[in-house]
Amino acid sequence: MAIDIKEINRKHLLKSDVVYRINHGLCSRLVNFRNGIMYLEVMFTKKWTKSYEETTEELAHCWKESNDELNKSIGCKVYIIDARKYPYKKELYLQSGVACYDAKKGMLFNPDLLN
Numbered sequence: 001m002a003i004d005i006k007e008i009n010r011k012h013l014l015k016s017d018v019v020y021r022i023n024h025g026l027c028s029r030l031v032n033f034r035n036g037i038m039y040l041e042v043m044f045t046k047k048w049t050k051s052y053e054e055t056t057e058e059l060a061h062c063w064k065e066s067n068d069e070l071n072k073s074i075g076c077k078v079y080i081i082d083a084r085k086y087p088y089k090k091e092l093y094l095q096s097g098v099a100c101y102d103a104k105k106g107m108l109f110n111p112d113l114l115n
Contacts, residue, residue, distance in 0.1 A: 003033055003069045003070075005030050005031070005032070005033065008030055008067055008069055008070070009029050009030055011067065012028075012029075012030070012063065012066065012067060015066055016062055016066050017029075023047075024044075024047055024048050025044055025045035025046060025047025025048045026042065026043070026044040026045075026047075026048045026055070026059075027042070027043050027044075028040050028041065028042045028043075028059050028063070029041050030063065030070075031079070033069075033070065033073075036072065036073055036074040036075065037073065037074065037075045037076065037077060038060065038063055038064070038070055038073050038075070038076045038077070039076075039077045039079070040059060040060070040063060040076060040077070040078045040079065041078075041079045041081070042055060042059060042078055042079065042080050042081065043080075043081040043082075043083060043089070043090065043093050043099070044080075044081075044082065044083060044084065045083045045084060045087075045090060046083075046084050046087075048084070052080055052103045052105050053105060055078070055080065055105075056076070056078045056080075056105040056106070056107055057107060059076075059078060060075075060076035060078065060107055060109070061109075063076070064076070064109065073109065074108060074109060074110065075106065075107060075108040075109060076106065076107055076109075077104065077105075077106045078104070078105045078106065079101045079103075079104055080101060080102050080103040080104070080105065081093055081099045081100075081101060081102060082102040082103070085102065086102070
């Protein structure tokens with residue numbers, strides 16, 4: 001079953017992401033979904049205070065729980081653009097949609113999945 005990533009991103013922006021953007025200086029988007037794994041791109045600014053690990057867990061669960069198409073995901077890979085360290089990355093990302101990643105994190109929703 002193919003999913004419409006563009007439509008999921010649109011719905012997520014209106015449902016959840018707008019709150020993160022306005023209140024916390026964090027934005028995210030789904031860039032791929034295959035073999036039960038979500039691939040998210042995340043950019044945050046100085047307002048966001050959580051670690052890369054905390055961010056990965058919070059956003060993975062947020063995307064999974066707020067999007068019916070993703071609720072059976074088994075894991076999530078998060079690509080982080082940290083504009084706290086490099087403020088120019090925010091403008092670069094917003095203008096071009098491209099910036100190099102500062103970290104890549106992943107998680108499985110069921111820790112016993114590989115055992």
